[in-house]
Amino acid sequence: MILFETNKTKSRGNCLVSCLASLVNLNVEQIPCFEDLPKGEWKYALPKWLFSRGYQLVKRKSPRLNGQYCIGVGFYNGGRHAMIFLDGKPFHDPAKVSDHRTPIVRMDMEYYFYIDKIEQ
Numbered sequence: 001m002i003l004f005e006t007n008k009t010k011s012r013g014n015c016l017v018s019c020l021a022s023l024v025n026l027n028v029e030q031i032p033c034f035e036d037l038p039k040g041e042w043k044y045a046l047p048k049w050l051f052s053r054g055y056q057l058v059k060r061k062s063p064r065l066n067g068q069y070c071i072g073v074g075f076y077n078g079g080r081h082a083m084i085f086l087d088g089k090p091f092h093d094p095a096k097v098s099d100h101r102t103p104i105v106r107m108d109m110e111y112y113f114y115i116d117k118i119e120q
Contacts, residue, residue, distance in 0.1 A: 013094075013095060014028065014033065014035055015081055015082040015083070015094045015095055016034060016035060016042075016071065016073070016082040017031050017032075017033065017034060017035065018082075018094035019071040019082045019083065019084050019092075019094055020046075020071065020115070022084060022092065022094070023069055023070075023071065023084065023115050024050075024053070024055065024115060031049075032045065032049055034046050050115065051118070054117060054118050055115050055116065055117055055118060056115075056116050056118050057113055057114070057115060057116075058113070058114040058115075058116055059111050059112070059113055059114075060111060060112045060114065061111055061112075062088075062112070063085060063087065063088035063112050064087075064112075064114065065087050065088060066087075067086070067087065068086075068114060069084055069085070069086050069091065070084070070085050070086075070112045070113055070114045070115075071083070071084060071085070071112070071113040071115075072084070072085040072090070072107070072109055072111075072112050072113075073109075073110050073111055073112075073113065074107035074108050074109040074110050075107065075108040075110065076107045076108070080110075081095070081107060082094070083107070085112060090107075
């Protein structure tokens with residue numbers, strides 16, 4: 001399920017939550033609004049929430065080239081933005097349709113989040 005940003009009422013959207021919902025096959029409304037937490041708190045809340053659902057968050061500086069989707073976070077147009085990547089290349093920009101922007105082709109990447117299922 002590929003989702004788009006649903007929150008454009010703030011100075012920032014909910015691109016991270018939209019990407020996360022797409023990768024774990026949930027609706028945006030089923031995921032906590034990590035963007036609304038105090039600055040930096042999402043870094044602790046997100047892995048904890050994922051773990052409670054049977055996933056682990058793996059943060060990398062460079063992408064895996066193994067056919068696995070991930071959330072790429074980087075800087076674009078003066079702010080942070082999250083998109084879905086596949087093999088280090090942009091696959092889906094959650095803001096593309098919701099605000100009619102041209103899809104982002106180049107972002108100054110900061111890191112990649114992989115959502116790995118925890119093996120029982």
